[in-house]
Amino acid sequence: MIGVYFISAILATTIVADDNATPRGITGSVTISHSGDPLQAKLDQDLSSPLLVRVTDLSGTDPTSEHRYRIDYIGAVAGSFDLRSMITHRDGTPATEIAPIPVKIVSELPEKFGSDLFIVSAKPLFARSYYRVILGLIAAAWIAIPIFVFVRRAIRNRPAPPAPPPPPAPTLADQLRPLVEGAMNQGLSVPDQARLELLLMAFWSERRNFSALQPAEAIEKLRNDPEASTLLLAVERWLHSRAGATPQPEKDLAQLLDPFRGHDPITLVEVAQ
Amino acid sequence: MTTANTPSNTMSSSPSQPATIPAVGACPFADTVRTHVGKTVVGQQVVVERVMIALLTGGHLLLEGVPGIAKTLIVQSVAKAIDLKFSRVQFTIDLLPSDILGSEILDQKTSEFRIHRGPIFTNLLLADEINRASPKVQSALLEAMQERKVSIGDTSHVLPAPFLVIATQNPIEQSGTFELPEAQLDRFLLRHRFSYPSAEEETEVVRRSLKLKLKRQGDGAVPMSAFDAIEDGAKLHIRDLSEAMAAVQNVHVSEVFLRDCVELVHLTRKHPDIELGCSPRAALALVHASRARAFLHGREYTIPEDFFALAEDVILHRMRLSYEALAMGRKSTDVLTEMLRSLA
Numbered sequence: 001m002i003g004v005y006f007i008s009a010i011l012a013t014t015i016v017a018d019d020n021a022t023p024r025g026i027t028g029s030v031t032i033s034h035s036g037d038p039l040q041a042k043l044d045q046d047l048s049s050p051l052l053v054r055v056t057d058l059s060g061t062d063p064t065s066e067h068r069y070r071i072d073y074i075g076a077v078a079g080s081f082d083l084r085s086m087i088t089h090r091d092g093t094p095a096t097e098i099a100p101i102p103v104k105i106v107s108e109l110p111e112k113f114g115s116d117l118f119i120v121s122a123k124p125l126f127a128r129s130y131y132r133v134i135l136g137l138i139a140a141a142w143i144a145i146p147i148f149v150f151v152r153r154a155i156r157n158r159p160a161p162p163a164p165p166p167p168p169a170p171t172l173a174d175q176l177r178p179l180v181e182g183a184m185n186q187g188l189s190v191p192d193q194a195r196l197e198l199l200l201m202a203f204w205s206e207r208r209n210f211s212a213l214q215p216a217e218a219i220e221k222l223r224n225d226p227e228a229s230t231l232l233l234a235v236e237r238w239l240h241s242r243a244g245a246t247p248q249p250e251k252d253l254a255q256l257l258d259p260f261r262g263h264d265p266i267t268l269v270e271v272a273q
Numbered sequence: 274m275t276t277a278n279t280p281s282n283t284m285s286s287s288p289s290q291p292a293t294i295p296a297v298g299a300c301p302f303a304d305t306v307r308t309h310v311g312k313t314v315v316g317q318q319v320v321v322e323r324v325m326i327a328l329l330t331g332g333h334l335l336l337e338g339v340p341g342i343a344k345t346l347i348v349q350s351v352a353k354a355i356d357l358k359f360s361r362v363q364f365t366i367d368l369l370p371s372d373i374l375g376s377e378i379l380d381q382k383t384s385e386f387r388i389h390r391g392p393i394f395t396n397l398l399l400a401d402e403i404n405r406a407s408p409k410v411q412s413a414l415l416e417a418m419q420e421r422k423v424s425i426g427d428t429s430h431v432l433p434a435p436f437l438v439i440a441t442q443n444p445i446e447q448s449g450t451f452e453l454p455e456a457q458l459d460r461f462l463l464r465h466r467f468s469y470p471s472a473e474e475e476t477e478v479v480r481r482s483l484k485l486k487l488k489r490q491g492d493g494a495v496p497m498s499a500f501d502a503i504e505d506g507a508k509l510h511i512r513d514l515s516e517a518m519a520a521v522q523n524v525h526v527s528e529v530f531l532r533d534c535v536e537l538v539h540l541t542r543k544h545p546d547i548e549l550g551c552s553p554r555a556a557l558a559l560v561h562a563s564r565a566r567a568f569l570h571g572r573e574y575t576i577p578e579d580f581f582a583l584a585e586d587v588i589l590h591r592m593r594l595s596y597e598a599l600a601m602g603r604k605s606t607d608v609l610t611e612m613l614r615s616l617a
Contacts, residue, residue, distance in 0.1 A: 190528045190529050190532050191532075193527075193528075193529035194529050194532060194533065194616075197529070197577060198616075201577075214581075214610060214613075215581045215610065215613040215614060216578070216581035216582045216584070216585070216613075219577060219578050219581050220578060220582070223578060236576045236577070239527055239529055240525070240527040240529070240530060240574040240575060240576050241525065241527075241573065241574045242525035242573065242574060
């Protein structure tokens with residue numbers, strides 16, 4: 001008797017599925033006809049369950065006639081489900097007498113992205129866990145960076161230790177000394193000999209304001225100048241005489257160079273100008 | 274050996290040239306000539322020195338100056354001081370080469386040609402106003418100056434030794450003159466430009482002229498000129514001159530002095546304002562003239578003062594400024610001074 005009832009009940013249920021492949025999150029619906037006890041959706045469905053089902057009775061109030069139900073469902077997870085498991089009688093008993101109502105929930109995403117709407121595959125944001133620490137670090141940097149800049153600037157601006165005193169600038173005497181020594185020892189090259197005479201004439205011409213004179217007049221006056229002629233005539237002897245002059249002691253050289261101490265060296269470019 | 278020059282008598286014949294007179298006793302030869310010339314000529318010490326330099330080096334001298342500043346008198350006085358034969362030729366437009374060199378003339382007694390030697394056969398020839406003669410005459414004289422011999426007819430005649438030409442030019446009267454070309458100017462060792470004597474010198478010239486008396490010739494008389502006042506008694510002879518010339522040959526010229534001379538000559542060839550620079554003859558002239566000057570100043574070696582004192586007389590007549598430089602008012606002396614300053 002019971003078997004007949006089940007068979008009749010199975011036969012009495014007609015399933016009309018709109019489309020059994022429904023995308024996730026999209027409402028699908030299946031219409032069934034059932035002549036047994038009224039059906040309802042399983043109570044207390046968990047919102048996190050992979051499938052949510054709602055059953056709507058489309059027929060009238062006559063309890064003897066065959067009922068048509070529309071079963072709306074929303075899948076959260078891709079996969080194949082049987083809606084029958086989500087349908088019960090009004091008394092809460094499972095509606096095992098109805099035929100399985102298979103539906104397929106499909107995902108629009110590629111397979112590797114999964115299909116669970118509620119599972120987050122990415123790692124949780126670091127800041128979500130350590131934001132206090134991060135904020136602390138930012139606050140510390142806010143204070144430390146200006147201090148660092150201030151200290152560094154202060155170090156840089158610190159007055160440098162006093163440099164050692166520069167060596168005394170070479171004087172004209174220093175410039176002339178090797179040339180005069182070379183001339184005394186007959187070891188001066190011809191260009192250096194010319195340079196020595198040039199330096200001497202340039203220096204004394206300027207000192208005596210002979211620059212406006214003709215070179216011939218200037219040199220004649222310099223040769224007769226008691227101060228200028230001292231070295232000038234000596235150099236003449238050393239450079240132009242046949243055997244050169246007898247080398248003189250060092251103290252004589254120092255005396256000869258005395259008038260040139262305290263004067264800046266002369267460049268040959270200045271002389272040419 | 275150096276000279277302690279104490280210029281007791283510095284009279285400038287040219288404003289750009291010093292007239293350093295060496296101390297008495299530094300060079301007996303020069304002292305004797307100066308003393309002799311000084312009895313007739315006032316001042317002009319530099320000119321006398323240039324004449325002696327020309328004599329000692331065997332060069333020739335071109336004197337340039339206005340008339341009446343004792344050019345002829347100086348030359349004649351120097352000639353008499355050294356007992357040199359002296360001739361003077363006044364160059365004119367109609368002068369012929371044979372008037373200077375000489376010619377072959379027919380001796381009517383022997384019916385043979387004999388040589389008539391011209392005034393060039395002398396020791397000291399004064400070619401007065403050389404630029405007034407035609408180029409043909411100038412050329413004949415300049416050839417003789419160079420070769421020291423002349424050809425008359427088929428015979429070549431060697432000129433006496435020493436042989437020195439002192440030519441003069443008047444720089445202000447250029448009309449009817451034939452300017453000597455650079456190639457011929459180059460044959461003169463020195464070209465010296467006279468200037469007027471100073472007021473003191475000129476006063477002394479006038480004062481001396483007042484002492485000149487009359488020169489009587491028979492019953493007539495003419496006032497004596499300065500030429501008549503030149504002493505005849507020569508103090509020196511050609512032998513003394515030859516010895517002095519030999520002494521000049523021994524004057525030492527240092528390497529640095531040679532460098533300066535050559536450098537200056539090279540500068541004339543590179544200077545932008547100079548169209549024609551100096552020939553190598555200029556460096557030779559500068560060195561030889563400096564040696565003679567050193568000798569006259571009693572030195573055994575040349576010094577830069579010789580170089581600077583002689584540069585103008587040696588260089589200026591051997592270079593020619595470019596047209597652009599002349600148009601801009603540049604003067605040869607300014608350009609030379611620039612070059613000398615770059616050396617000194």
